[in-house]
Amino acid sequence: MINAIQQQLIEYTKQAVRELYQSDVPDHQITLQETRKEFEGQWTIVTFPFTRFSKKTPELTGQEIGAYLVPRISAIESFNVIKGFLNISLSDAYWADLFKTAITGKSFGTFGPNGRKLMVEYSSPNTNKPLHLGHIRNNLLGYSVAEILKRYGYEVIKANLVNDRGIHICKSMLAWQRWGNGETPESSSLKGDHLVGKYYVLFDRAYKQEIDALRAQGLSEEDAKKQAPIIREAQQMLQQWEAGDEAVIGLWKMMNGWVYAGFERTYNRLGVDFDKYYYESDTYLLGKDIIQEGLDKGVFFRKADNSVWIDLTEDGLDEKLVLRGDGTSVYITQDLGTAQLKFDEFGMEESIYVVGNEQDYHFKVLFLILKKLGRSWADGLFHLSYGMVDLPSGKMKSREGTVVDADDLMDEMRETAKKRTEELGKTEGLSDPEKEHLYHIIGMGALKYFLLKVEPKKRLLFDPNESIDFQGHTGPFIQYTHARIKSVLAKGSFSAHTPLPVRDELTDSERDLIRLLGDYPAVIEVSAKEFSPAQLANYCFEVAKQYNKFYHEESILKAEVESLKNFRLHLSEATARIIADGMSLLGIEVPERM
RNA sequence: GCGCCAAUAGCUCAGCUGGAUAGAGCAACGGUUUUCUAAACCGUCGGUCUCAGGUUCGAAUCCUGAUUGGCGUACCA
Numbered sequence: 001m002i003n004a005i006q007q008q009l010i011e012y013t014k015q016a017v018r019e020l021y022q023s024d025v026p027d028h029q030i031t032l033q034e035t036r037k038e039f040e041g042q043w044t045i046v047t048f049p050f051t052r053f054s055k056k057t058p059e060l061t062g063q064e065i066g067a068y069l070v071p072r073i074s075a076i077e078s079f080n081v082i083k084g085f086l087n088i089s090l091s092d093a094y095w096a097d098l099f100k101t102a103i104t105g106k107s108f109g110t111f112g113p114n115g116r117k118l119m120v121e122y123s124s125p126n127t128n129k130p131l132h133l134g135h136i137r138n139n140l141l142g143y144s145v146a147e148i149l150k151r152y153g154y155e156v157i158k159a160n161l162v163n164d165r166g167i168h169i170c171k172s173m174l175a176w177q178r179w180g181n182g183e184t185p186e187s188s189s190l191k192g193d194h195l196v197g198k199y200y201v202l203f204d205r206a207y208k209q210e211i212d213a214l215r216a217q218g219l220s221e222e223d224a225k226k227q228a229p230i231i232r233e234a235q236q237m238l239q240q241w242e243a244g245d246e247a248v249i250g251l252w253k254m255m256n257g258w259v260y261a262g263f264e265r266t267y268n269r270l271g272v273d274f275d276k277y278y279y280e281s282d283t284y285l286l287g288k289d290i291i292q293e294g295l296d297k298g299v300f301f302r303k304a305d306n307s308v309w310i311d312l313t314e315d316g317l318d319e320k321l322v323l324r325g326d327g328t329s330v331y332i333t334q335d336l337g338t339a340q341l342k343f344d345e346f347g348m349e350e351s352i353y354v355v356g357n358e359q360d361y362h363f364k365v366l367f368l369i370l371k372k373l374g375r376s377w378a379d380g381l382f383h384l385s386y387g388m389v390d391l392p393s394g395k396m397k398s399r400e401g402t403v404v405d406a407d408d409l410m411d412e413m414r415e416t417a418k419k420r421t422e423e424l425g426k427t428e429g430l431s432d433p434e435k436e437h438l439y440h441i442i443g444m445g446a447l448k449y450f451l452l453k454v455e456p457k458k459r460l461l462f463d464p465n466e467s468i469d470f471q472g473h474t475g476p477f478i479q480y481t482h483a484r485i486k487s488v489l490a491k492g493s494f495s496a497h498t499p500l501p502v503r504d505e506l507t508d509s510e511r512d513l514i515r516l517l518g519d520y521p522a523v524i525e526v527s528a529k530e531f532s533p534a535q536l537a538n539y540c541f542e543v544a545k546q547y548n549k550f551y552h553e554e555s556i557l558k559a560e561v562e563s564l565k566n567f568r569l570h571l572s573e574a575t576a577r578i579i580a581d582g583m584s585l586l587g588i589e590v591p592e593r594m
Numbered sequence: 595g596c597g598c599c600a601a602u603a604g605c606u607c608a609g610c611u612g613g614a615u616a617g618a619g620c621a622a623c624g625g626u627u628u629u630c631u632a633a634a635c636c637g638u639c640g641g642u643c644u645c646a647g648g649u650u651c652g653a654a655u656c657c658u659g660a661u662u663g664g665c666g667u668a669c670c671a
Binding site: 028031033036038039044046048049051052058082083084085126163166167168280305307316317318321323324325326328330331334356357358359360361362364385387388390395420421424426442450453454455457458459460461463466469470471472473474476477479480481483484487488491492522526530534535538541542545548549551552553555556557558593594 | 598599618634663667
């Protein structure tokens with residue numbers, strides 16, 4: 001996203017080189033960047049690349065181009081050259097005008113519809129255990145990316161593909177059948193997903209015991225894992241499920257129902273939502289006609305044992321099984337079918353899968369197959385791969401209980417928020433529901449910001465012993481800045497009718513703040529194009545930091561004259577609006593006071 | 595073995611298409627409150643950007659090779 005002044009600077013620089021040195025500079029050789037703090041100016045043109053046309057030193061080239069630009073771009077006040085850097089100072093009148101005409105405008109930071117439809121699939125939980133910290137990262141990423149793309153002009157469908165069937169579900173079911181004594185969420189006052197997860201753990205414990213016993217009898221580990229009676233029983237249950245056995249289906253529906261009720265509460269608390277739910281129990285048989293199509297087209301081939309494969313060795317990958325010898329689906333079979341289903345239903349141009357990086361290979365193969373099958377939409381598929389959340393002790397493992405539970409963590413965050421807020425004595429005059437809401441907002445703000453400020457691709461380290469910060473580069477810092485502004489606006493009786501005066505001179509902190517605010521649309525664009533909420537998160541922090549600097553350096557309510565006060569109120573209001581808006585795209589609420 | 599990804603301050607992270615003396619936060623130390631919310635602000639300390647080559651006027655960024663860590667390479671999902 002390039003604004004008017006950037007456009008002008010680039011155009012006139014090209015023109016300057018053309019007229020002064022009789023050469024055309026290719027666009028990619030023009031580097032326009034924001035001037036670093038320690039130098040005078042706001043925009044910098046790098047002149048090194050032009051020296052091959054000018055045959056002069058970088059300094060002299062910069063001087064000549066600067067002198068060319070000044071009379072042609074009215075916003076330029078002055079320039080200076082340091083080595084190969086041409087630093088341009090725009091007039092305060094320009095910045096004040098940019099603020100008034102663009103930044104305070106209603107449409108600032110918005111994009112018109114681009115006419116494209118896009119699906120973001122995220123969350124996609126298994127229904128045999130509760131959500132943990134890794135799922136939280138997935139949910140926050142998916143939600144935020146969807147919101148950012150919506151803002152950027154896409155029509156967005158948020159989809160959740162629930163893995164509600166399979167051997168892992170049967171494990172929980174079997175354990176409950178054996179040891180549950182009819183326990184329900186009501187009778188145990190356990191959240192449904194936690195109740196089911198409890199039996200998943202019980203299953204695993206029993207399974208391990210059986211394996212140990214068999215190994216003591218001399219079986220190899222591999223054989224023991226296959227022959228343990230309890231796993232066989234679970235497999236049998238899966239077959240009964242697939243055969244439509246009423247009792248099994250009934251149990252399955254009941255227990256999944258518990259899990260859904262539990263997930264619903266967790267999703268609500270996280271603040272994420274979905275437009276479309278897919279269930280694997282509906283989609284797991286899909287994809288077989290695509291297998292046939294692939295065979296007909298010669299993309300797939302059948303081996304002697306009747307299994308179907310694709311040879312991807314020419315693409316640097318391996319041979320990949322796409323249908324079992326007995327004709328049943330594997331993971332990728334149903335994913336082929338589900339991809340087709342999604343496009344048949346919604347006809348979107350792009351489809352994003354928010355799934356951890358352990359499945360990089362799977363998606364590479366999936367997309368490649370769809371491309372080989374000639375699906376026109378295959379180019380619009382994208383795997384938003386994110387890094388695992390690790391503990392200092394290593395990977396989280398549900399079965400071994402070394403997970404940071406999503407609900408527990410949110411409880412802790414709320415408690416910490418409450419404690420800190422009370423310590424700081426900021427609860428005065430708030431009703432109990434208001435307090436509760438505030439603790440929730442701040443606790444979730446800290447958690448969400450902590451997860452979203454890191455680039456999705458990078459793995460994330462979470463130390464349960466070190467609580468998530470509420471100071472510095474954090475969600476609460478940004479939330480606090482917002483609340484602080486709201487307080488000033490209230491005291492200054494700011495309203496939409498407060499006049500916004502023209503100014504031709506700004507203080508450093510005012511100018512820096514305006515410049516930063518002016519970047520907002522470009523930041524949204526970058527975040528959208530790179531599917532990276534982290535870009536936006538870091539920007540919000542920059543804005544808050546710059547505002548606090550401004551706040552400390554200048555008086556707002558006690559400004560020398562009324563018009564200056566009004567200008568600063570407007571500047572404050574615009575900052576608060578952009579912070580609130582940017583944070584909302586991250587799924588983070590900001591409080592009116594804290 | 596092969597493939598993919600990562601490596602930046604004691605810790606957690608930024609660093610846009612290659613550009614100026616690599617930036618924040620935390621931690622440590624010091625300062626700022628009769629003035630708009632101190633969850634704040636200012637300062638000090640802290641770096642062979644894992645290593646070695648290469649491309650370039652210029653490399654944390656691009657290329658090659660190594661090292662370390664993670665993940666994958668299932669008729670699991």
